[in-house]
Amino acid sequence: MSKTAWSEKPSDLNRLKPGFKLKDVDPGSTPGINATKRSGTALRLKQEGTLRELQGKLFADSTVGGKGSLLLVLQGxxxxxxxxxxxxSLAGMSASGVMVHGFKAPSPEEKKHGFLWRVRKRLPEPGMVGVFDRSHYEDVLAARVRHLADPKTLDRRYHQINTFEQQAADNGTKIIKVMLLMSEEEQRRRLVARLRRPSKLWKYNPSDVDDRELWRQHQEAYQIALERTSTHHAPWYVVPADHKWYSRLAVQQIILETLQELNLDWPRPDYDLADERMRVAGT
Amino acid sequence: MSKTAWSEKPSDLNRLKPGFKLKDVDPGSTPGINATKRSGTALRLKQEGTLRELQGKLFADSTVGGKGSLLLVLQGxxxxxxxxxxxxSLAGMSASGVMVHGFKAPSPEEKKHGFLWRVRKRLPEPGMVGVFDRSHYEDVLAARVRHLADPKTLDRRYHQINTFEQQAADNGTKIIKVMLLMSEEEQRRRLVARLRRPSKLWKYNPSDVDDRELWRQHQEAYQIALERTSTHHAPWYVVPADHKWYSRLAVQQIILETLQELNLDWPRPDYDLADERMRVAGT
Known part of the structure; x- marks a missing residue:
């Protein structure tokens, strides 16, 4: 199903290429798929079972010593x-195998340590799917835009991030980094909507507008961060996000493809299958 | 929808009553609802959005100082x-707000502490839904069946559990304890099936049959534990589980009703709404 719906794999299409420029990507586009909100959403719901099975295999593999895990880093x-x-995008997975962590501004305790200290503690265990809702990238994004770190420190951080992610990858963690790319105009629409719906008011923070007023600076900080930290072992995917049905489907598909590439199978039993069948039958 | 499908609320129906006897409950029954596997499953899927909204309110409330959380304890x-x-039963909820922990046999480090030490660390934070897949109840169930603790210690543990859960409830945690009640014959069928499906073989452990051979002892241990620890602040629900569609729907419904009883609403903004609407419009 997914093989035919996509004209090009979103894991290739949205993956950062050399010479990439953020401003060349249209946040309102839906690359690689000829679908509508309705058909795209239907496809996503249909694929939830496949996602659950792949997650099940990842988890099962860890019970027989497999070291594999998945980390989804979300920025935007x-x-x-x-x-x-x-x-x-993660619907269908069992909550047993998923750990989501939202990174806020560091606490006084966290500030005493290097910026990766608190992040390392949140890396997924074998068999798990970890999600970072914002991440260590804020330390080169917000930190750059708001001058929270000097240029030398920022420069060092890109290297530190690459080394850190390389280590995690070497330990078996597949890393998917997603930047959700939205247009300035679409953000205005969403903020207006957020301020009109009682169920959304609590999500609004006046500082959102402060960030918005530094839109260009944020885009520059993203461009630099993406260029300097998109690596073979931890690639960035820039996903157009003005259409939520598209970004949700594309990220689901990138996760699906990444898990499929692990080529995991259900573990073989370490007990004597014939014996145990007899035992159970006799009870 | 849910109000009409149930002839009696499963949160009343399956809740432990004085004089309760485990052996009086039919594991193959589907009390309180006139439904089939198909219609029961359809109802569950339909209610996922309601569950998400209720979870959203619980989480939102915590962002303005609310202390409420939910803990689902699963035994069986x-x-x-x-x-x-x-x-x-939790499908529909955002993984951001759910923390599942499976309790295994305690590690050497954990054994150095009281049996509730490792459990306390896993209690849900405000706004979160915590799930224990097995729990501190193993310390009065497996511990009793396998004589891992002497009678005096066991006796003390029921009190300790009640005090512990009372404290958690006082701190804002709504506690739902579910025992999934399955018949001995149904377990045999499921173990046979588990040993026939490649996707299930890894879940089988030869010790499952050892436990099965102590079926009666387990039922006795459950009877005692349920009697002694079903309290107003942390009730037990015994849910017939030979029909998975029923147990999944009933637990979803118990969670829904418990969250609804919190009567939470979306938080009111702590900023000036008119001002912020103007600010956003001007950007």
């Missing part, structure tokens, strides 16, 4: 849909 | 369907 401006990705 | 013999409850 406010209202770009990070929360919706967690709810909808 | 092997193959009684605890994992399926996590996957299906």
């Amino acid at each position: 401006m406010d209202t770009s849909g990070k929360g919706g990705i967690v709810t909808h | 013999m092997d193959t009684s369907g605890k994992g399926g409850i996590v996957t299906h």
Whole structure:
């Protein structure tokens, strides 16, 4: 099903290429698929079972010593849909195998340590799917835009991030980094909507507009961060996010393809199958 | 919808009553609802959105200082369907707000502490839904059946559990304790099936049959534990589980009703709404 719906794999299409420029990507586009909101959403719901099976295999493999895990790093401006990705792109997976962590501004305790200290503690265990809703990238994004770190420190951090992610990959963690790319105009629409719906008012923070007023600076910070930290072992995917049905489907598909590439199978029993069948039959 | 489908609320129906006897409950029954596997499953899927909204309110409330959280404790013999409850009864909720912990035999480090030490660390934070897949109840169930603790210690543990749960409830945690009640014959069928499906073989452990051979002792241990620890602040629900569609739907419904009783609403904004609407419009 998924093989035919996509004209090109979103894991290739949205993956960062050399010479990439953020401003060349249209946040309102839906690359690689000829679908509508309705058919795209239907496809996503249909694929939930496949996602559950792949997650099951990842988890099962860890019970026989497999070290594999998955880490999804989500970045994007406010209202770009990070929360919706967690709810909808991961739907179908069992909550037993998923650990989501939202990174806020570091606490006084966390500030005493290097910026990766608190992140390392949240890396997924073998068999698990970890999700970072914002991440260590804020330390080169917000930190750059708001001048929370000097240029030398920022420069060092890109290297530290690459080393950190390389280590995690070497330990068996497949890393998918997603930037949800939304247009400035679409953010305005979403903020207006957020301020009109009682169920959304609590999500609004006046500081969202402060960030918005630094839109260009944020885009620059993203461009630099993406260029410097998209690696073979931890690639960035820039996913157009003005259409939520598309970003949710594309991220689900990238996760599906990444898990499929692990080529995991159900573990073989370490007990004597014939014996145990007899034992059970006799009880 | 749910109000009409149930002839009696499963939160009343399956809740432990004084004089309760485990052997009086039919594991193959589907009390309180006139439904089939198909219609029961359809109802469960239909209610996922309601569950998501209620979880959203619980989480939102915590962002303005609310202390409420939910804890679902799952107990039952092997193959009684605890994992399926996590996957299906909680489906619809955002993984951001759910923390599942499976309790295994305690580690050497954990054994150095009281039996509730490791459990306390897993209590849900405000706004979160915590799930225990097995729990501190193993310390009065397996511990009793396998004589891992002397009678005096066991006796003390029921009190300790009640005090512990009372404290958690006082701190804002709504506690739902579910025993999935399956018949001995149904377990045999499920173990046979588990040993026939490549996707299930890894879940089988030869010790499952050892436990099965102590069926009567387990039922006795459950009877005592349920009697002694079903309290107003942390009630037990005994849910017939030979029909998975029923147990998944009934647990979803108990969660729904429990969350509805919290009567939570979306938080009111702590900023000036008119001002912020103007600000956003001006960007």
